[in-house]
Amino acid sequence: MKNKNRLVFALILILVLGAVYLSIYGLEMDQYKISPYRDEIKLGLDLSGGVYVVLEAVTDATGQELDEKMAQTRAIIAQRVDGLGVSEPNITIENRDRIRVELAGLSNPQEAIDLIGKTAMLQFIEPDGTVILTGQNVRDSVVTYNERNEIGVSLEFDNIGATAFSEATGRLLNEPMEQDRIIRIVLDDEVISSPFVSAHIRDGRSFISGGFTIDSASNLANLIKAGALPVEMREVEISAIGPSLGLESLDRSIFAAMIGLILIFAFMLIFYRLPGLVANVALTLYILIVLGIVIGLNANLTLPGIAGLILSVGMAVDANVVIFERIKEEMQVGKTIRTSVDSGFKRAMSTIVDANVTTLIAGVVLFYFGTGPIRGFAVTLLIGLLTSLFTALVITRLLLKLVVKMDLTRSKKMYGVKEVAR
């Protein structure tokens, strides 16, 4: 029995150490590949480098009208951002009238800031360079067919735009040379279309046709729309972090976490001896599980998230400390090691549950009401709390019972007890 238990314990130790190795270095064998944790974890902007911008609509619109405008604005910004080659841009509407744009892993944040910040980049320009109207005057642009069944893009201007366009087309139509009748549609200094004026357009409804496919027409329609945000957006918050600062943050956080963990492990071992060793194994598993869940949930790991993780390690240790102190007390009144462990766990149960539920309440409130960094912190804190309940009540218990059955020592000193009442 004794030897069997020792074998099981040794096996568990080897398994845990193996898991640690895999999580740090990964493994590659033929078709099997286990990537190290570091490559799998999705990093937040503050660790990967990147840009976030919060824009606020300057408008009197409310209710559904506001929602519609915001949805359009979001779509337009998404389109602008598309050209930057960011793998997973995150563009969300906040508080109904704000848009948060998050772009990770940019090498040149400045470019992104300039691009997102622009409000009107679309211009309709005459051959001599005069600007007829800008994106602000474009109300709509959609793909349609004209009466000759040609596919094209139909544009609708607002009143100012319609007046200007009517004046320009009326004048340009009389130009003798064909190239003098061209109106260039310019987006970001790039000509996206250069149609001829073929009619005097008075009603603000224009149609561009000629050699379009459905794809190219809808592409142009979208580009024109993208040039015109339906509402004016004001930059209220912006942060751009260069990739090197992100990397430095990550490296130093990992280093700090390592030092913290080593200190905790050493402390537990010195203070609680055998149970301390058990706690350290359980804590190691705890860390692996929590990081695994972060990866599994595809959650972004941010700097506050790391702080949340490290704090949750502290709390995970707490559950163990509560249990071990209880066990020590049981031993001090003269119970055997085995009964002390059993009753120690039983008595620590209610304490641990009540203590964790109250923290859980705080964590849920944080998650629900927090934004940005606070939320990232709450997520890891909640994951950590639940996992620590599991590792303390299941893993620590299992291992500690195993250790007792291994019958390594009868000395209560190895359980951190200094004196025993006679």
Added chain:
Amino acid sequence: MKLQVIKKSKLFLIISLVVILIGLVMIPIRGLNVGIDFSGGTLLQIELNERIEVSEIREITDSFDPSASIVHAGLNQTQVIIKTTLDMESPERYEVFSQFKERYQLTEEAFLHQQKFEPSIGQEIQNRALISVLIAAIGILIYITLRFEWQFGLSAVAALLHDVLIGIAVYSILRIPINSSFIAAMLTIVGYSINDTIVVFDRIRENMKSMHKVPFEEIIDTSISQTIVRSINTSMTTLFAITALYVFGVEAIREFALPLIVGILAGTYSSIFIASPIWYRLKIRKSRINYYNPNKASK
């Protein structure tokens, strides 16, 4: 070893009250040092590749804001973080960087971090934080009242507010800027300190069942003596981790670690010296002696 907390509890309560009062009184007098994410403003962080004296950096920054705050950062203090309450648009921010770039022959990558906030956002974060603390406090109060009794609930929430107030007081006295990291840390402390308090209360609840007809004072002192090793050990291990973050972390994470350290110390203190004395005072209004009898069917 038996501690006598209740006998000296007046002293502990007074110490905390004094710290909180000094801190709070200083707020209207000197004003809080508010971080730019609350006041609104701009942050620029630049890698200069060598440690440059603040006076030299001021030669550039004085041109736009003579009262800008300048701190060094990075492992070898080669970076500089400039904070100003000015609301600088993208071209202006880049213009400042360009001056550094020219003077110290930097590349584009040296522009490590730029950040801008409008004051309205800060107000919103503060309001949300206040609501969060209130809701969390009410939730915890309800849970403890259901699981224990209302006197425990009220004392636990009082201890929790104590920790937050101490946090604010320390920041006010030492004039450390209050920013969104501070708020997040305080919210964390709400969760952390309650954990500590519950462990002590849980033991009092348990001892009340066995220590029939014993004065509450003695029950509390016994319970605290039984749990104090745990309280200290837990705070120690958590402090190890957080202090490591403070010592080795980057600027952004240090801003978060510092209030956590303050909060954990306050939380441990309050769970031992504040929460139980308050409970004691609520409890002895009826009787000084524990007449709770677990063998009776009803309370």
